[in-house]
Every structure is written in C-alpha cells, then in structure tokens.
Amino acid sequence: MASGLYSQHLNNRKLRYMRNAVLIAVLVIFALVSLFPILYMLTWSFGPAIEAASNSYSIFPRIWTMDSYKAFVNYSPHSFRWLFNSLVVAVATVLGNVVFASMAGYAFAKINFKGRQTLFFMVLIAMMIPYQVTQVPLYILIVREFQMTNTYAALILPGIATSYNIFLSKQFFTGIPTALLESAKIEGCGQLKTFRLIVLPLSKTILAVMAINTFLGSWNNFFWPFLVTSKDAMFTIQVGLKTFKFSNGTLLSPMMAGACISAVPMFILFFALQKYFLEGVTVGAVKG
Amino acid sequence: MRKKSNQYTKLPARRHKWLSSENLSGWGFILAAMIVFAFFTLYPVISAVFTSLQDYKPFGSAWVGFKNYTDAVKSTLFWKSIKNTLLYTAAVVPLSLLIAFVIAIMILPFEKKTQSVFKALYYLPGIASGVATAVVWLWLYDSSPSGIFNQLLGLFGVSSVNWLSSSNTAMFSLILMALLSSHGSNVIIYMAALHGIDNTYFEAAEMDGATFMHKVRYIVFPLCKPTTLFLLVTGIIGSFQVFMNAYMMTGGGPDNNTTMIGLLIFNNAFNYGKYGLACAQAIMLAIVIAALTMVQFKVMGEDVEY
Numbered sequence: 001m002a003s004g005l006y007s008q009h010l011n012n013r014k015l016r017y018m019r020n021a022v023l024i025a026v027l028v029i030f031a032l033v034s035l036f037p038i039l040y041m042l043t044w045s046f047g048p049a050i051e052a053a054s055n056s057y058s059i060f061p062r063i064w065t066m067d068s069y070k071a072f073v074n075y076s077p078h079s080f081r082w083l084f085n086s087l088v089v090a091v092a093t094v095l096g097n098v099v100f101a102s103m104a105g106y107a108f109a110k111i112n113f114k115g116r117q118t119l120f121f122m123v124l125i126a127m128m129i130p131y132q133v134t135q136v137p138l139y140i141l142i143v144r145e146f147q148m149t150n151t152y153a154a155l156i157l158p159g160i161a162t163s164y165n166i167f168l169s170k171q172f173f174t175g176i177p178t179a180l181l182e183s184a185k186i187e188g189c190g191q192l193k194t195f196r197l198i199v200l201p202l203s204k205t206i207l208a209v210m211a212i213n214t215f216l217g218s219w220n221n222f223f224w225p226f227l228v229t230s231k232d233a234m235f236t237i238q239v240g241l242k243t244f245k246f247s248n249g250t251l252l253s254p255m256m257a258g259a260c261i262s263a264v265p266m267f268i269l270f271f272a273l274q275k276y277f278l279e280g281v282t283v284g285a286v287k288g
Numbered sequence: 289m290r291k292k293s294n295q296y297t298k299l300p301a302r303r304h305k306w307l308s309s310e311n312l313s314g315w316g317f318i319l320a321a322m323i324v325f326a327f328f329t330l331y332p333v334i335s336a337v338f339t340s341l342q343d344y345k346p347f348g349s350a351w352v353g354f355k356n357y358t359d360a361v362k363s364t365l366f367w368k369s370i371k372n373t374l375l376y377t378a379a380v381v382p383l384s385l386l387i388a389f390v391i392a393i394m395i396l397p398f399e400k401k402t403q404s405v406f407k408a409l410y411y412l413p414g415i416a417s418g419v420a421t422a423v424v425w426l427w428l429y430d431s432s433p434s435g436i437f438n439q440l441l442g443l444f445g446v447s448s449v450n451w452l453s454s455s456n457t458a459m460f461s462l463i464l465m466a467l468l469s470s471h472g473s474n475v476i477i478y479m480a481a482l483h484g485i486d487n488t489y490f491e492a493a494e495m496d497g498a499t500f501m502h503k504v505r506y507i508v509f510p511l512c513k514p515t516t517l518f519l520l521v522t523g524i525i526g527s528f529q530v531f532m533n534a535y536m537m538t539g540g541g542p543d544n545n546t547t548m549i550g551l552l553i554f555n556n557a558f559n560y561g562k563y564g565l566a567c568a569q570a571i572m573l574a575i576v577i578a579a580l581t582m583v584q585f586k587v588m589g590e591d592v593e594y
Contacts, residue, residue, distance in 0.1 A: 004490030005482070005503055006397040023394050030391060031409045034468055038413060040436070041424045059436070096324075104321035113314025114306070119322065126329045128581050130529050132553045132570035136563050137335035138328060144346065158328040161321040191313035220417035222532065227558070238419045242536070245423050252427055259420035266415045274408055281411070281476045 038263075045069065045260040047253035061253070068253035072261065075244055075254070078232045082240035083261070089155045089225070089236060090218040096160030097214045098207055104161065105169025106195055110181060120170070126163040131223075139227050150234040155225055159218065165210055168283065172206040173199065209280040212273055216266060237262045340567035349564075356568035366569065368544055369552040373528060375459065376548060380466045381523040385516065387467065388474030393504070395475070396482055407479065411472035422536035425465050426452070429537075452538050455545045462533050462546055474519055481515040482508070521584040525577050549573055 008016065040059075047061030049071040073079045107113065108120045138158060148154035176199060184194045200207070222238040229235050235243065241258045248254060270277055305311070340356055342349040360366050395406045413421070428436045429451035438448040451461045489507050498506070531550035534540055540547035540555070547555075549569070557566035 004487035004494070005393070005485075005500070005508065007494070007500070020397065023397065027391070027394055027406055031406065034410065034413050034471070037421065037424045037428060037469065038416065040428065041416075041420070044427075058434075059439075100320040100324065104318040107314045107317035111310055111314040111317060113311045116314065119318065122330070123325065126325070126333070128578055129329075129333060130525075130570065130574055130577055132529065132550060133336045133567070133574045134329065134332035135554075136557045136566050136570070137332035137339060139557075140339075140563070141327075141332065141335075157324070161324045163325065163329065166321055191317070195317075216415065222417065222419050238417050241417075241419050241423065245419075245426075245536070255423050255427070259416075259423045263416040263420040266417070267412065270408075270412065270415050274404075277415075278404070278407055278411065278476055281473045282480045 041256045041259050041263070044253055045256040047256070049251065049254050051250050068251075068257040069261075071251065071254040072244065072257045075248070076232055076240065078235065079240065081233055082235050082237040083265075085152075085155075085234060086219055086236040086238070088152060090215050092152070092156045093159050093218040094211045094214045096156070097162060097165045098211050100161040101165035102169040102173075102200075102203070102207060102210070103195065104166045105171075106173045106199060108166070108170045109173035110176070110178065111191065123163045123166050127167060135223075135227070142228055148228070150229055150231045154228040155234075155236070158224065159221075162214075165214065168210060169203075169206065172203060176202060205276070205279070206283070208273075208276045209283055212269070212276050213280045215269070216277075219266060336567045336571060339563055340571050342564050344563035352564070356564045357572070359565060360569050360572065365544060365547065365552065369547045369549045372459065372544075372546060373530070373548040373550075376463060376466075376530065377524055377527040379463045381520060381527055384467055384471050385474060385519055385523065388471045388478055388519075389512070389516075391471065391475050392478035392482055393508070395479065403479070407472075407476055410475050413469045414472040418532035419536065421469060422533055425469075425533075426537055429461055453542055455542045458538050458542060458546045462537065465533060465537075466530075474523075477515060477519060478512065481512045485511050517584065517587055521580055525580060528573065528577060 006019075043060045045068055046064045046066065047068060048063050048065055049067040076082075108116060108123075142148050142154050142158070146154075180198060181194055184198050189197065220238065221236075222242065225236040225239050226242065229239060232240075232243075241262050244258050245255060339349075341351060341353060343352045343355075391406075391410065395403050398406075416424075430436070430438070431448065431450045431453065432438070433442065433448045435448070435451070437451060441447070441449060449457055451457050485508065489511075490503055493503050493507060529550050530548055531554060534546050534548050534551045535554065538546040540551050553566050553569050553573070556562045556569065
C-alpha cells in the first residue's frame with residue numbers, strides 16, 4: 001500500500017484526489033515521451049515502402065500497408081533464417097545457462113569440495129572485467145584458431161555458462177537450508193538426485209528469471225554475432241537489421257518494419273512474463 | 289591476532305581426501321561451467337595481457353614491451369575519446385538517476401496495480417535491442433525539416449538542426465537519447481528501496497510537523513544512499529563501455545566528437561587490425577573499472593549499517 005511518505009489527507013479527500021490526479025498526469029506524460037520512439041516504430045512500420053524524402057512525413061503515416069514488412073523480408077533471401085538463428089542461439093544459450101550455470105552455482109553454494117573458494121573467487125573477478133578485454137583474444141580464438149566463423153557453435157558456446165549466472169544462482173542456493181539437503185542425504189539421495197528433486201523445485205522463480213534475462217540478452221546481442229558471422233545465412237536478426245540499415249538508410253518504413261521484427265517478439269515475451277522480468281531487475285541489484 | 293594453531297591441532301577426520309565423494313560431486317557439478325570459463329573467459333583474459341605486449345601478426349607476433357601502452361597514451365585521439373566518455377558519463381549517469389528517483393517517488397502513493405502498470409511502461413523501452421532503438425532514433429533525429437525533433441523545433445519557430453552530423457549537437461543528441469530510453473530498471477530498483485523504508489520514520493517525522501520535502505530530504509535521501517551509490521557505480525561502469533549508439537548513430541563522428549573509448553577499442557581492433565593496441569587500451573579501461581568497483585565495495589561496506 002501507499003507509503004507513509006505521502007500524507008493521506010484523511011480530513012480532506014478532495015485534496016488527495018487532486019494530488020493523485022496531478023501525479024498520474026505527469027507520470028503519463030513522462031511515459032508517453034519515453035514510449036514515443038516505440039509508438040513511432042510500430043506505426044511507421046505500416047507506412048509505404050518508399051523513400052522518405054519523396055513524401056514529407058507526418059508523425060503517423062497517412063497510408064497504412066504491409067508493404068514495408070514485405071520490403072524488409074524481401075531484402076534478403078535469408079530474412080526468416082535470421083529470426084530462426086536468433087531463436088536457436090537464444091534457446092541454446094538459455095538451456096546451457098539454466099543447466100550448467102545453476103549446477104556450478106549449487107556446487108559453489110552447498111558442496112564442500114577442494115578448490116571451491118579459489119574457483120569462485122575467479123568467477124567473481126571475471127564478472128568485473130569489461131568485455132572489451134576479452135573480445136580480441138576471443139575473436140582470434142574462435143575465428144583464427146578454431147576456424148568456427150559462421151557456425152552455431154561460435155555463436156552459442158562463449159555465452160553458454162556466464163559468470164554472472166553462476167554468481168546469481170550461487171547467491172540464491174546459499175539461502176536454501178542445509179538441513180534440508182542433509183536430510184535428503186540421510187534418505188539416500190546422491191548430490192545429483194538432491195539437486196534435481198529438492199533444489200530445483202525450490203528454485204523455479206530464480207531459474208525463470210535467469211532464463212528470461214539470458215534469453216533477452218542473447219536475442220538482443222549484436223556485438224558477438226556481428227564478429228563471428230560473415231555469411232547472410234548465419235546472421236542473427238540484430239546483425240541482419242544492422243546490415244539492412246547500412247544499405248537502405250533512406251527507407252523509413254522498411255527500417256521501422258525491421259526494427260519491429262527484431263523488437264516485437266521481446267515485447268510479447270515481456271507482457272506474457274512481466275512478473276519475472278521485473279523481478280529480474282531487483283534480483284541482480286545488491287540491497288544495501 | 290590469531291596464531292597459526294593448525295599445525296599443532298591436526299584433525300585427521302576433517303582432512304580432505306582427494307577422491308572423497310564431496311570433491312568428486314563438486315567437481316562434477318562445476319565441470320561443464322569451468323571448461324566454458326577456462327576457454328572463453330580465463331584464456332582470453334590472459335591472452336589479452338600477452339597480446340597487449342605484442343605487435344600482433346597472424347604468424348609470429350613480436351614482443352614490443354609496453355610500446356602499445358605508450359602509443360595509446362601518446363595518441364591525441366585516445367585522450368579525446370576519454371574526454372568524450374567522461375562528458376557523456378557525467379551528463380547521463382547523474383541525470384538519469386535523478387529522473388528515475390523522481391519517477392519512483394511519484395509512483396509510490398498509488399496502489400500496487402497502478403504501480404506495476406507504470407513500472408512496466410517505463411521498463412518497456414529498455415527491452416528493444418540496441419540496434420532497433422538506434423534505427424528508430426536515427427529517424428527521430430533526421431536532419432530534414434520533417435524529422436520529429438526538427439518538427440518539434442519548428443513549433444517554436446526554430447530552424448532545422450543537423451542533430452547527429454553537426455559537431456555542436458552530436459554528443460548532446462546521444463546524451464538526450466540515453467536519458468529518454470534507459471530509466472526503466474533504475475525506477476524499479478529505486479521503488480524496491482523506497483518500499484524498504486519503514487513507515488515509522490515517516491510517522492515520527494509527521495508528528496514533528498515535517499513537510500513532504502523535509503521527509504524526502506531527511507529520510508528518503510539518506511536511506512536510499514546505498515541504492516544510489518550502487519546505481520551510480522554500475523551506471524558509470526556501463527557508461528564507460530558504451531559502444532552501440534556511437535557506432536550505429538554517428539560512427540564516432542563528426543570529427544571524432546562522439547568517439548568514445550568503447551568505439552575506439554573496437555575500431556583499433558576490427559577496422560585497423562591493431563590487436564595489441566586495442567588490448568592495451570582495453571586493459572587500461574579494465575583497471576579503471578576495477579578501481580571503481582573497489583571504491584563501490586569500500587563505501588558500501590561502510591554504509592550497510594542502519
């Protein structure tokens with residue numbers, strides 16, 4: 001409920017309504033300003049597929065057609081493949097992280113093995129290192145040494161168990177009572193069985209948050225797919241959109257259509273799983 | 289002051305055996321993740337340090353000592369990109385925190401449902417990919433009179449501006465874009481902090497006749513300080529690595545006025561093939577970021593008690 005920061009104006013209801021109305025109005029205007037680019041993208045994606053310069057364009061298109069979507073899709077014979085590639089990479093990355101990162105997180109939290117402190121410390125340090133440091137050696141490794149350009153392996157493997165996800169799941173698993181795990185052990189469960197039957201069912205929320213954040217991150221990732229793909233057929237949707245932008249800079253509506261194709265799947269996912277998305281924001285933040 | 293006592297009190301029962309079941313299952317659980325870690329994080333970091341000391345060539349690199357570092361420091365473009373990065377950070381990070389804080393405060397008095405609606409609305413723009421966002425904003429900043437921002441200026445009778453290609457406005461345009469498209473998660477984190485403040489503080493303040501502004505100033509500000517600090521440091525770290533918008537929107541131009549350190553490293557590595565120089569610059573960036581993180585931990589550690 002409402003916080004005590006605001007006076008309830010118990011003796012003056014009118015005043016409270018007025019105040020709330022003003023706040024709502026300001027919030028809605030703020031929201032409209034920050035949502036405007038998205039509205040603009042959605043509406044203009046239905047505009048005509050002609051050079052923008054040839055018609056002085058208004059805030060919203062006057063003619064509504066699907067032509068621009070056709071123009072974007074027809075730009076490359078592989079445009080549907082881009083979406084498919086993004087999906088494959090995102091799903092594989094999510095599965096890898098949910099399985100491997102959470103297993104590692106569990107071991108770091110609850111199994112007392114040799115080298116645990118040192119290894120976890122290394123993972124922690126790795127989280128602080130900016131990606132600019134690893135990008136060049138990683139590129140040389142994948143492209144030059146392993147010759148993996150234009151393969152799914154190159155797109156998927158480097159992100160399949162991230163330090164961040166190991167850390168995140170370790171933090172969560174630490175909170176599971178050890179007594180619970182010990183009683184499972186006494187009942188004759190091995191570590192793997194305990195993990196599968198006791199720990200995982202208790203961790204559905206954190207795993208869902210992890211899965212969604214990883215999916216979103218992978219889908220929206222531009223940098224790495226851009227470095228390791230050179231053939232149209234292996235582009236992800238983000239790389240495809242960038243290529244389209246650099247060759248069709250003057251076509252407003254087809255560019256908006258492309259942007260919609262890359263962004264709208266995530267909007268749908270967001271509205272379907274809003275709770276986990278919003279939870280995911282605070283889960284990563286340290287509370288003082 | 290603790291003495292080394294374990295050499296006198298050896299407890300054989302607690303000693304690890306290499307092949308104990310704890311060890312085996314622990315290693316089994318981390319095996320896959322650690323292989324990935326070794327190949328794609330640990331090796332690249334070590335390799336980056338070596339590469340930064342070399343003149344990289346595909347067949348046989350030559351050791352050049354700290355030449356890449358001295359080259360970097362001597363280059364005027366390097367300093368310009370640092371200046372640009374600092375300017376961008378100094379404008380974007382504090383302002384976006386302030387905006388998020390004000391929005392969070394304004395959302396606070398409403399019911400949970402209304403709060404969630406606003407949280408979702410403000411969070412939504414952050415979900416679109418960087419490429420999609422850049423593509424849209426490129427058109428909002430269109431330099432013709434029908435570009436949205438130019439239409440807006442037109443309402444006030446101001447003539448059209450070359451938002452992204454004039455050296456006076458290019459940086460400003462990138463800053464404005466960042467301010468208007470990335471406050472969602474900050475709002476949500478501030479909301480969590482605000483919800484964590486105990487109502488008794490406000491009740492006590494009200495007894496003493498505190499106004500709304502007093503409460504914000506003397507209760508909310510200090511109690512949100514750890515959150516602000518966290519967002520500040522993570523914001524600065526993120527901002528130091530900004531790449532996407534400069535790359536997609538201005539390409540660093542005009543006259544390198546929007547070349548930031550992330551873009552400079554990218555260009556050195558993947559446009560000019562100067563891998564050694566790029567690694568040296570990236571390592572300098574990493575050192576600055578590590579120092580910032582240390583500051584964060586230090587200050588947060590002192591601040592946790594309340």
